[in-house]
Amino acid sequence: MVKVVKFGGSSLASAEQFKKVGNIIRAEESRRYVVPSAPGKRFSEDTKVTDMLYKCYAEAEEGKNFDKSLKAIKERYNEIIKGLGLKLSLEEQFETIKKQFAAKAGKDYAASRGEYLNGIIMANYLGYEFIDAATVICFDKNGEFESEKTNQVMSERLANTENAVIPGFYGAMPNGQVKTFSRGGSDVTGSIVARALKADVYENWTDVSGFLVADPRIVENPKPIAIITYKELRELSYMGASVLHESAIFPVRKEGIPINIRNTNAPEDKGTMIVETTCSIPECIITGIAGKKGFVAINIDKDMMNSEIGFGRKVLQVFEDNGISFEHMPSGIDTMTVIVHQDEFVEKEQKVLAELHRAVNPDSIELESNLALIAVVGRGMKNSVGNAANVISALSNAKINVKMIDQGSSELNIIVGVRNRYFEAAIRAIYDVFIPQK
Numbered sequence: 001m002v003k004v005v006k007f008g009g010s011s012l013a014s015a016e017q018f019k020k021v022g023n024i025i026r027a028e029e030s031r032r033y034v035v036p037s038a039p040g041k042r043f044s045e046d047t048k049v050t051d052m053l054y055k056c057y058a059e060a061e062e063g064k065n066f067d068k069s070l071k072a073i074k075e076r077y078n079e080i081i082k083g084l085g086l087k088l089s090l091e092e093q094f095e096t097i098k099k100q101f102a103a104k105a106g107k108d109y110a111a112s113r114g115e116y117l118n119g120i121i122m123a124n125y126l127g128y129e130f131i132d133a134a135t136v137i138c139f140d141k142n143g144e145f146e147s148e149k150t151n152q153v154m155s156e157r158l159a160n161t162e163n164a165v166i167p168g169f170y171g172a173m174p175n176g177q178v179k180t181f182s183r184g185g186s187d188v189t190g191s192i193v194a195r196a197l198k199a200d201v202y203e204n205w206t207d208v209s210g211f212l213v214a215d216p217r218i219v220e221n222p223k224p225i226a227i228i229t230y231k232e233l234r235e236l237s238y239m240g241a242s243v244l245h246e247s248a249i250f251p252v253r254k255e256g257i258p259i260n261i262r263n264t265n266a267p268e269d270k271g272t273m274i275v276e277t278t279c280s281i282p283e284c285i286i287t288g289i290a291g292k293k294g295f296v297a298i299n300i301d302k303d304m305m306n307s308e309i310g311f312g313r314k315v316l317q318v319f320e321d322n323g324i325s326f327e328h329m330p331s332g333i334d335t336m337t338v339i340v341h342q343d344e345f346v347e348k349e350q351k352v353l354a355e356l357h358r359a360v361n362p363d364s365i366e367l368e369s370n371l372a373l374i375a376v377v378g379r380g381m382k383n384s385v386g387n388a389a390n391v392i393s394a395l396s397n398a399k400i401n402v403k404m405i406d407q408g409s410s411e412l413n414i415i416v417g418v419r420n421r422y423f424e425a426a427i428r429a430i431y432d433v434f435i436p437q438k
């Protein structure tokens, strides 16, 4: 049995947390490959080391003195080393980091040092081999992740390695330049390592006892999810459920390896199993609810639009030409709405509108900004009736106006659009209608 275990920043924020992690790893021999994140927040107002590194590097880039910021980072690590009673010094590494920052080695290099240093501590604490992720996670010269090359390099490197610590979040381009995944990317590294080893399970340890039906910062004490499919999880993580990075599914999915989300602070809890498919009947019709704020709807009106062949293609071409990806596209007989991320759209707003006029000569175009999208996801929805009606009635009872509703034919999810300011209330209303209260 081989397990790859990834520990998030919240699990490695202090020596006390490190000790819990040590106990978890030592409890099972199969926990042979460890992927650590950088130290996260010790308390809610604390700063993650990754954010401290970004700030410190920004000072270096502006030519300011960054000694104080770097010292604060060093103190975070020294506190952990001291608390664990290790005979380890990171002086040499910090000297190199200082030089590299002064030489403007790049934002990604800076951020990656959080995981790199934590990996060195973890390997020393466990007596495991340290493998620098820059030697096993490959990006091409344009900074795109190279999945097959990485899989080959990683499997060869780990073939004869009994136990190893591989820091999360980064890799390197062919010229050796460090490149990171997007924020939260240590989850992706864990998944890549699990695939390369054809591990039996990828355990992802965090500060909640698994995936919950809704964000616990919005719904009080939400119900945990025992089992969820890759597809359902992908919908939820894409739509903002931050427990797992939205790209972390792909590597393990290739090998059908289950992911088990576990809680470092409650290791006895079983957590959530994320699997390819399951015959287990979901406890509730819906599996989860997640959402994001900050969308804009572009409503295009034109009489007889329906009979104009190629209308949709011409509209989407304008978005493509402007490098804007679209999220949803509900349409009627004479109307078509394109929903995009507000921050991608605002700076190109007038250019896009002018090009839409030129491309399809509409009767009118209206914009509706500050929208939030909420995804109600569940494999159980396929076999039950009235789901969309229940969502709508939950929102109308809460006096929330539904700006848009979209249900894919897979019936795996229903997407609703509401004003940003009703986002939290809408999630609570949907939760209450679908999840029986204890």
Ligand SMILES: Nc1ncnc2c1ncn2[C@@H]1O[C@H](COP(=O)(O)OP(=O)(O)O)[C@@H](O)[C@H]1O
Binding pocket: 007, 008, 009, 010, 011, 037, 040, 184, 205, 206, 207, 208, 210, 211, 212, 213, 214, 215, 216, 217, 240, 241, 242, 243, 244, 288
């Ligand atoms: N549906 C959800 N279920 C569980 N946690 C969620 C959900 N949506 C958002 N979260 C948040 O995700 C957090 C865990 O993710 P993250 O902060 O990335 O952890 P880590 O530091 O372990 O990587 C939880 O503390 C919780 O606040």
Ligand SMILES: N[C@@H](CC(=O)OP(=O)(O)O)C(=O)O
Binding pocket: 007, 008, 009, 010, 037, 038, 040, 048, 050, 051, 114, 168, 169, 182, 183, 184, 185, 186, 187
């Ligand atoms: N440390 C990086 C990568 C990461 O995955 O962290 P965490 O596991 O704490 O979400 C970040 O803050 O984005």
